[in-house]
Every structure is written in structure tokens, then in C-alpha cells.
Amino acid sequence: MTNNKIEILDKIEENLIKIREKNALTHCITNSVTINDCANAVLAIGGSPFMAEDAEELEEVVAIADVLVINIGKLSKNQIKAMEISCKKADETNTPIILDPVGVGVTELRNKITMNLIDNHNITAIRGNISEVKSIAKLSGVLDESNTAKGVDVNVDDIITKQNLKTNGELISTLASKLNTVILASGPIDILTDGKTTIAIDNGDDMMPLITGSGCMLSSVVGSCIGGSNPLEGSLIAILAMNIAGEKARAKVDEKDEGTGSFRTYLIDYLYKTNSESLINESNIMIL
Template sequence: MEIREQIFKSLSAVKEKSPLIHHITNYVTVNDCANIVLAIGGSPVMADDKEEVAEMVGFASALVLNIGTLNARTIESMLSAGIRAKELGVPVILDPVGVGATQLRTNTAEKLIKELKPEVIRGNMSEIKVLAGLEVAIKGVDSLADEEDSSVVAQKLASELGSVIAITGKTDVVSDGTRVCLLDNGHRILADVTGTGCMTTSLIGTFCGADKDYFTGAVAGIISMGLAGEFAYASLRPGEGIGTFRARLMDGIYNLTPEILAKEGRIRYE
């Protein structure tokens, strides 16, 4: 089945099934992640206490782990939930926010990858290069890496880890180790709003929870955010800025249809 047909099928499945997406995520963007899942048609739960996460993931269709605001308690919860998810066949989607900025983040990301073998890992270029063992400059949780050779990096790391690797940036890249997709939707203003990367990971998790084609889920989640960003920016009037854009970004996700997603996605293969 051609990728556009798969994307159409994936969003149709989200709308039909409303998959429960369990998040253990960061407190900066937790509300945005919950709302973006609702907007696309899923159902979010944001439980992170170690006493309930293993039980909660038993009800979920996907588990999203985001290390943006790490602490010892949530690291333990992530591992507990992730181990249970793997036992149940629930896909794990990892967002290694700021990996490489501190030893705690790097060690935690490496441990989660080693023990949980996530189905999808989504990050910016700096984060993915760190996971690939490449030298890269870090500025907090923001990417300073150029996107040269991003396809090669994504494909090689996907092959090594057995995970779908998704790199978001000016041109987004998704690889499962064999296939490589380049995605050209979006607008640069997305980088001016906190949490668009985290929300993209939540969208990927929602698609992966509805349809077990994780490569297509990563492509569909990224294109959804890119298209919503384009629509939101195009709607701005003089005097409106990122506050209005942020609200309309959510509207853009809410109003996506399988037809729009499949037709308007700008997809290239390498």
C-alpha cells in the first residue's frame, strides 16, 4: 500500500478507535500534549506515579515517554511503565528532550533505549546525533546541529536500534532502517512556540496506538503538525502573533481529515 493510502488509513483508524495514549511527560508541555491528542481524535492520560503506571499502561494503546523535565521519581515510573508496555505489546514512543545537555539526560535516554527498545524515537537533529554517538553542540534543549546527512544518520541509527527514527527540523526525516522519507510541511514559526516537538511526539504516539504501522505513524504525526502549522500561520491577520498561532495550531489539528492529511503531505523518498 502506498504511503498516502497508509496515512489516510491511519488517521481514519484514530478517528474510529480513539486510542488511549498514556504519557509520562514533562510538566512544561503536559497540557498541550493532552489537548493535541484530543484534537486529533485520541484520548490522553497523564499518569506518572510509580504506584499506578504499570496498571495504567495496561489500558493504553501506546506509551509516550518524554524526558524534558527529568527527576528520579519519573525515571523510575518510565522504566516501570515501559517494561509493562513491552510485556503487553504496547508501543513505546520516546522523546529524548535535551539528551546530551547533561549526563542525567544522556544516561536516562540510553537506559530507556536499551531496556525498552522503543518502537519510535523522535528528536531534533542534535538529540538524534547524540544518540548516534556523534559530536554535536548543545544549547539547553534546543538543536544547534545542521541537518546535513540527516537521512544517513536516521537510517543508520534506525538499523542499529531496530526503532523508527524521526528527526524534526526544517526538513523532517523518518527512517525504519530501510525506507527513508523526507517531509517538507510546516513553517518556521513552529519553533517559536514551546512544546511543538513534544506535541508532535504525542501525535506520533496517537497514530501508533491506532495502527501498528509505526513508520507510517511517525510520518503521519509529523505531517499533521506541519500542516496545522501552515494552516495556523496562513490564518494570522496583522497584529496577531504566536499566541493566536498557538490556539489556531490546535484548531488545525482538530480540523484535519484523512483526505487533507493524505493529499497535502509533502513526502519525498531517498
């Protein structure tokens, strides 16, 4: 264990207390498929969800929000307009913006929207799967080629493994430095970096991708945690909380011989029961 790792773990208890005391007002412009799960996940971690999309009220909402989460999962013209209005106001109020670039690299529309948000607004953190992150790297000129994701799911050739962990860590760190943002790339092993410190997180369960919305929930939780602490440490608590909750939910499902519907419920249950002792003692992290 390096001194950096010790310092990171030592801050978890303090930051989790801050997150729950702050009860960050988390304004989520997310997709209608997962909006209810996102709201429940925010509540479970200790945030306060606000799901506004009407152009007439967005500036007022962002003005009082602690953080803005943008999820491009299910786009509409009205939602695209809402994202632009909200991000512009967030820039004016210095409100952190978390971007979940769902399906970037799959269509030109998603590429255009993602890069418009990145190029023209102060994005605090990006949370996506590794295929989405690599697509942004390609669009940003950091990577020559990238694989096309399977819809909103990661391309099998991109999956983060112990064998390609270092290479992916270097790529994502370079991208984070160029974009001046925190990046959390999700997968069997997650990579979190601000371009200076890069952390691999080897927690979670393979049932998590089998429910709709686990990634969307994570992005919303990242928002609440950043709104209550800071970008790198808040993102770390978010991914540890979600992944360890996933491990506990899987154990409960196996114990009762249940399936993915029950897993979804248990995931939110254990997210609510998150505590610093569990995050510290059950985390499996490594500084790259």
C-alpha cells in the same frame, strides 16, 4: 513520484480513519511545562490522553494503554522511576513505547536515562530534533562526534537542509536499523525512517519552534497515531498533521496580524480539523 511514494500516500486515508476509530489511550509521562498542550494535541488528533506518574498505579495504567509516550523534558527522581516502571510493564504487555529524548547530549543524566531506556526496553519510535538524534547516534557508536544542542533546541550546525538531507537521511537510517526502531528527526525538513524506508517531509512553518511544546505535542501525537495504526505510517500522519496545521495556523496569524499566543491556539484548532484530503494534497514528501 515513485511507486513507494504513491503507496505511502494511498494509505493515509485508511490509516487516519483507523487512528480516529481506535481513539488510542495514550499514556504520556511528559514534562510539566507542556503537559496541557500534549493532552489537547492528543485529543485533537483523535486519541485519548492519560497523564499518570504515580508509581502505585502505573502498571495498571500501562496494562490498559494502547501506547506509552516517554518525554524526558523536565526530569525528577519520581518521574525517572515512573518511566522505568512504565517501560518495564510496556515490554511485558507489548505496548508501543515512544521516546522523546529532550536534551540528550546536553547532560550526563539525560544521556544515561536515554541510553538506559533504549538499551533495556523495546522502543518503538524515537522522536527528537536532529541534534538529539545525532547525540544518540554518538552514544550508540554510529557517529564519532556530535554537536551539543542549545539546551533543548537544535544546534544551528545540525539543521537539516536540502544540501545535507541525503547525508542525514543515511545516518538516521543506519541508527534506526541498529536500534530496530522508527526514528523521526524534526527540523525545517523532517526525516522519518525505519531503516528500510526513509522519507523527507518538507512541510511546517518557522513559527512552530517559537512556542513552547510543539515538539512535545508532536511526540504525543506520534504516540496516538502509532497506537491507532503502525510505527512508520502512524509517524508520517503525525508529522504531516502537525506541520500542515502549523502552515494553516501561520496563515491565520498573518491574516489577523497576531502573534505566537494565537498561533499556539490555531495550531491545535487545525490539528483537530486534520483530514486525509489535506494530508495527501498538501504534503511535500520525498523518498530518500
